[in-house]
Amino acid sequence: MLSLENLSADLGQALLAKGWQLALAESCTGGMVAQAVTAIAGSSAWFDRGFVTYSNEAKVDMLSVPQALIQAHGAVSEPVAQAMAAGAIQHSLAHISAAVTGIAGPTGGSLQKPVGTVCFAWAIRGDSDQAERLVVETRYFAGDRAAIRQQAASHVLTGLLSLAG
Incomplete structure (x- = not known):
């Protein structure tokens, strides 16, 4: 598996080739993806901004995730991840975004959503400056909190690379 920095460097090359900017919406990774991206010299040419929206209120306030969506599906859900990715596009200059929300543990899991459950969304800005849902x-993921967060961050970058590359 490539390191987060190697994935970020590859992503930066792909985004530069397209002339695209990136925005991130992170919850369970707490800015880990943005940290990996900004570790790359020159990333300001392709990284617009990141949103660390750990609380439900932050998801609503910063990314315009509807409160009703969180209440209906929970913060760790595909609909919320999709709304986070769309919100990152709407509240940035980015052409592509990624969102991650999950349960890194060791607490917080349930039978329906055990520890290690992580939801992702990737979006590309459409013609109307709104996000088009892609994935x-x-x-x-298995492991302790650190391992789950690491795997989630890696998956965010891998997904971005597959869309941008």
Whole structure:
């Protein structure tokens, strides 16, 4: 598996080739993806901004995620991840965005959503400056909190690379 920095460097090259900017909406990773991206010299040429929206209120306030969506599906859900990715596009200059929300543990899991459940969304800005949903998925990662967060951050970058590359 490539390191987060290697994935970020590859992503930066792909985004530069397209002339695209990136925005991130992170919850369970707490800015880990943005940290990996900004570790790359020159990333200001392709990274517009990141939103660390750990609380439900932050998702609503910063990304315009509807409160009713969170109440209906929970913060860790594909609909919320999709709304986070769309919000990152709407509240930025980015051409592409990624969102991640999950349960890194060791607490917070349930039978329906065990620890390690992580929801992702990737979006590209459409013609009307709104996000077009491209990919939304849920993955289940094993390990402790650090391992789950690391795997989630890697998956965010891998998904971005597949869309931008």
